[in-house]
Amino acid sequence: MHKSLIRLGLVGVGKIAQDQHIPAIRGNPRFELVATASPHGSIEGIPAHADLAAMLAAPGGDAIDAVCLCTPPGVRAGLARMAIAAGRHVMLEKPPAASLSQVEALSRAARTAQISLMATWHSRETAAADAARAWLTGRQIAAVRIVWREDIRQWHPGQDWLLAAGGFGVFDPAINAFSLLTHILDGTLEVVAADLAVPANRVAPMEAKVTMLHDGQAPVTCDLSIAHPGTPQWDITIDTDAGTLRLSEGGHRLSIDDQPQTTDADGEYARLYARFAAMIDGGASEVDHRPLMLVADAMMVGHTRALPPFEF
């Protein structure tokens, strides 16, 4: 069967687009990058526009089949709505929107418009995550510990929006841990308490401790920070009836009872684009709101305390 070429417009040409999306798009023969839209960046040799509306209205805009949104989350839902209304398939960087009700509204709009909507969670797409999910299936979960600590100055230098209202703060990276955990574990995860530490001159938390329950029984503790200097720690440790699993380096390394496990090479964004093409072919969508729900719950039940003012 002949599979048609998918002409893609990329909206938001920042670090994640440059580092991950563009190599993945160029590595997949199903996709052709035909335009970009960004107030800041552009890609050499690709027609660049100021925004999504201009990109769709430009000569050749009619031929764009799908768009990928790599903007900050605050504007993502409005852009997605515009693209869906224009009948284009949509891939969303994580998190899919600034609020859960936006995600629900986008899912409904996508169904009505009969386009494919893909909310991506790139941390799930590693070989180690696959192996962790397989190993955990059928095990009894006794306890989970997440440590997700990094330095905002290294990973998001100068990005004030991340600490503003709707910017997610420490949950911008921590939602990757939540996306992994909801992927590798069967059963329910529920937020029961949270401690949120917010710099006096910012709105979003830079540190958080979140307590959840797995299947109503096993404690899940989360130690989260973007004020952590030095080497980042991105570890999930799960005690089971058959030993302890550790997923480290943000989902890229797996060990069982401290024995490193060999896994295949990773291609997180290559997998995302391969699946996006298959979803477009099959008329499917993929929207999992659970990682964002855990963030919203932490914000809702959380006790907030003040940190000293933070400047980049």
Next chain:
Amino acid sequence: MHKSLIRLGLVGVGKIAQDQHIPAIRGNPRFELVATASPHGSIEGIPAHADLAAMLAAPGGDAIDAVCLCTPPGVRAGLARMAIAAGRHVMLEKPPAASLSQVEALSRAARTAQISLMATWHSRETAAADAARAWLTGRQIAAVRIVWREDIRQWHPGQDWLLAAGGFGVFDPAINAFSLLTHILDGTLEVVAADLAVPANRVAPMEAKVTMLHDGQAPVTCDLSIAHPGTPQWDITIDTDAGTLRLSEGGHRLSIDDQPQTTDADGEYARLYARFAAMIDGGASEVDHRPLMLVADAMMVGHTRALPPFEF
């Protein structure tokens, strides 16, 4: 067909239980109130226990078919889980739990246990809300204004938990407005911004302005306060292509273009118990998480500012 008697245990004997649940239970021949559990209150002539576990373990506890949870929301999910695990049908006062992930976990537990779970939203159960929903069907929505303002000292005197983490603050009453709005309007509601005002010595907001969009287009503005002295305002005004609908007095009065509409007498809790009995008979559940989702979203996207310290 003979319908069996439903023997009910009531957990949490506070103001809402005394004012609303007990008259509704006594008014419905399908239910018999056989026990209560509360650290504070009791009902004359009904066996009283310290908590749910004691109630179920006491002589006669085996015969309890269903429980209704009227406790503060922070402990509701744990009690619901215990009741579901014991195979009892569960009615939840609003909000159904402190977090969305708890609601999702309870829904799943109820399906597994094959019991009926009912998350109630009493404000939806008025004749005026029925009439509003019917009138709005098929209309084009242009704008929505919610004003939900009351005095915490009048409606929740001394209830410090309401201003603590997980206590919801102004959203404890405002979730009633959200439950009404999600009920009477078709289409999507999505939170886009919020301003949250929190007393310096408390955690939960006492005032909030929330902006939503209906179906991605019509603005929805919410002016919410529990620091509003004097007469409460509980009004929803909806501009449409066929005139302006106003639902006032918390959903009890309906007007169209300022013309009061006659509606039947209300029996909010009588309706809830009648539907709970029908759900138990039919093996059904009813859990709508949308009002709580709008609260969580407001907390997640909201900009927080400080109010002077508040004491009751």
